[in-house]
Amino acid sequence: MPLTLPPGELEVLCLGAHPDDIEIGCGGTLLTLATARDVRATALVLTGAGERRDEALKATERFLPGAAVDVRVAGLRDGRLPAAWDDVKDTLEDAARTLRRPDVVFAPRRDDAHQDHRLIAELVPTVWRDALVLGYEIPKWDGDLGPVNHYVPLSAEVARRKVDLLDDSFPSQAGRDWWDEELFLGLLRLRGMECRSRYAEAFTVAKATLTF
Template sequence: MIGLAPPGARLDILCVGAHPDDIEIGCGGTLLGLVGRPATTVAGLVLTGSPERREEAGAALPEFFPDATVRALDLPDGRLPAHWDAVKDALEECAAERRPTVVMAPRADDAHQDHRLLGELVSTVWRDALILHYEIPKWDGDFRSPNVYVRLTESDARRKVELLSRCFPSQVAREWWDDELFSGVMRLRGMESRSRYAEGFVCDKLLLDLDAGSTG
């Protein structure tokens, strides 16, 4: 087991989502587990969404990590590959403002085209950050085995499920959206990591700094 950064070291996290709720579904438990860690900041960038959905995104992330900031854009949902230049520009603009320690983004092999594009582009924009690709359950059945796990406390796992439905009321009527699904994914990843609950990620490249005892 290794930590994201040595105790007391600054930890700046950028969470990138194609849609409102991607970030919270994919890594909300991890963010809850970081609450209270000194010298930690969280920022979110969401690429698509109606005005209602963007409002949800702006209010949701601070519920998972207090004082988190969110920028939500209005690119067309489901059409990000056709707007490659705009997506790339948005990421580069964000990179000009932020040099995060960790970037959390969708998986590059995600079946959804919007997720997949972001997963592919983040490593071309943030070359010196630790990039953790989160997973999002969907009807495509595209789950793969993670190679990184973040163990969660039972209270953080329960809190994540509670907050998802509270923060995204526009989604609760969807047939796939329910507490059992979100809990089940965390329970499965927990079993795989010899804990009760966990979130799974994919990391394509990991740099170990032996002097600092940190990863990046």
């Protein structure tokens, strides 16, 4: 059954542990939103320095063309977020205090095998208690892809655009053995098959409110 976002301009919050998390996890959804709705978005990336920071500052805007986008990079240590629990919590709480209430929050899923992703996923519901939180998935060698319960169908054009933008936006990742269009399109195709679409991105939702 469809899950519908409220009418009017959407306030969107995207959270990532690392540069490229947001774009890998929900880049196709952002591209689709940008053409379907008026969007104001904030992207908060917890780690990133040097070239990676520069990539993060530019990437999300490319996935939300025409939208008002505020990108923030906290610059915490990659791979060490659990050891910086207080800093992560403070960063998220500061964002909640200074930003408008989001209509939807995109964040890692709570069973993600990467410790940085998982910490953010665990803290998000304690900071944004009344928001719809969609947990995105990131393919990795850990083999942690699991069941999902929400899908966003993507057109073939959007799926291809997502993959092209990933390559263009994150040249620092081009040499990694897992970073290729076959992986990204393959996952989009698999999730599309599950919801009777050619391509799709998939999410987990731990809690949602049904209103009439």
